[in-house]
Amino acid sequence: MSIEQQLRDKLQDCAEAMENPSDMQKRIQEASYERYRNEKNNETSKSNLNIRMVACVLAVVLLAPIIIYTGPTVAAQIRTLLNLSGTEDARNFVTKDADSDYVITNLYADEISGNKTAQEVLARIYSGFPETKNFDIANAQITKGIRAGEKIHIFNIILMEKGKTFAEPHQEIVVNADVDTGQIHFVQTIGLEPYAAHxxxxxxxxxxxxxxxxxxxxxxxxxxxxxxxxxxxxxxxxxxxxxxxxxxxxxxxxxxxxxxxxxxxxxxxxxxxxxx
Known part of the structure; x- marks a missing residue:
């Protein structure tokens, strides 16, 4: 067995056993956004320019659940990360295991504007939270296939306060919806009214x-x-x-x-x- 395969197997074993620490969201967001900024600074072609609207692959995989996190769900999502090829230009990420076979695809800006579900979700966000009309689209993805034995076709999007990063205080909204029906599975807001200070x-x-x-x-x-x-x-x-x-x-x-x-x-x- 190759060293790479041994490392992959060991990481997968760790993923099965790990818990969801309270600071995981912040650390994943910060690391993901830093990668995005590095890629954006190195853009040299039109295709790289178009992809600037779809950063933070790791953040959405871990932070946009269908239902509130459980241990097995987190483990399955980390297995997704283990299957990444590591190439900067790739935008399709495949996960295959005993009960899952699905693809996560980062959307280009024109694909977001041309996707019916994406536009319906954005319209609903803008209606409920008008201030988000001036936010940046930090990430948009579609996940399709079989996950944990269930057929899925999911749209994920993150809108973030313009000019901010995940590493600093900011306003943000995350939405997870069914691509085929447009029905929303999950919504999370940060810094947007209403919320409780304590x-x-x-x-x-x-x-x-x-x-x-x-x-x-x-x-x-x-x-x-x-x-x-x-x-x-x-x-x-x-x-x-x-x-x-x-x-x-x-x-x-x-x-x-x-x-x-x-x-x-x-x-x-x-x-x-x-x-x-």
Whole structure:
């Protein structure tokens, strides 16, 4: 067995066992954006110029989940990284293992403007968060194939405050949507209203009110759903930590989507049966 294969196998074993540390998002974003800036500075052709709108391959692979992260999901996404060829010009990345076979493709600027789902997602973002109309598209990708035994065709996009980098305080929104239907799987915002400055101190009523406002900006209907909160301090809360507001269907109590409140940011993840 070659040294390269031995290293790949060892890394894959580590990926299976690793947890998702709280600072992983920041470190991955910073490393990815630094790579993007280096590539942009070295652009010498039209094709390199066109790709400037689609940076941060590693960031989107790890940071735009369909549902809230679980250990196996993180491991599968890291296996994706192990399959990268390492060539700077490549924009297609293939993952193949026992239960997955899919391709991640970085989109050029003209492909974003010509993609129906991309334009629908952008229109929805701009409607709910008008300030993002002046943001840069830091990344756009499509993932297609079989992942963990499930057929997927997903569009991912990151919009970031113009002139900022992941290494400094900035405003950002990440969206993950189904390419075929346009239905949204996941949204995360950083520094965009509404958010709580001290999320862990929120009372139940306060957390639910902020979560409702967030969903309203995303044009997500909440009539017919019951909201429950866990994970925060406060007399009305259960547990300790960042507040999580879960929305269950009133008629049968089935959990359909979940809002996570963090200091300076929000996210919502939809269950497979209830995409936005």
């Amino acid at each position: 999320a862990a101190k929120l009372q139940k009523s306060e957390a639910i009110a902020i979560a409702n406002a967030f969903l309203k900006q995303l044009d997500v209907p909440i009539d017919g759903y019951e909201a429950e909160m866990t994970g925060a301090h406060g007399d009305e809360a259960q547990g300790i930590g960042q507040p999580i507001v879960t929305y269950k269907r009133a008629e049968d109590g089935k959990k359909l989507f979940q809002v996570n409140l963090q200091d300076g940011g929000m996210s919502v993840a939809f269950s497979p049966s209830e995409k936005s």
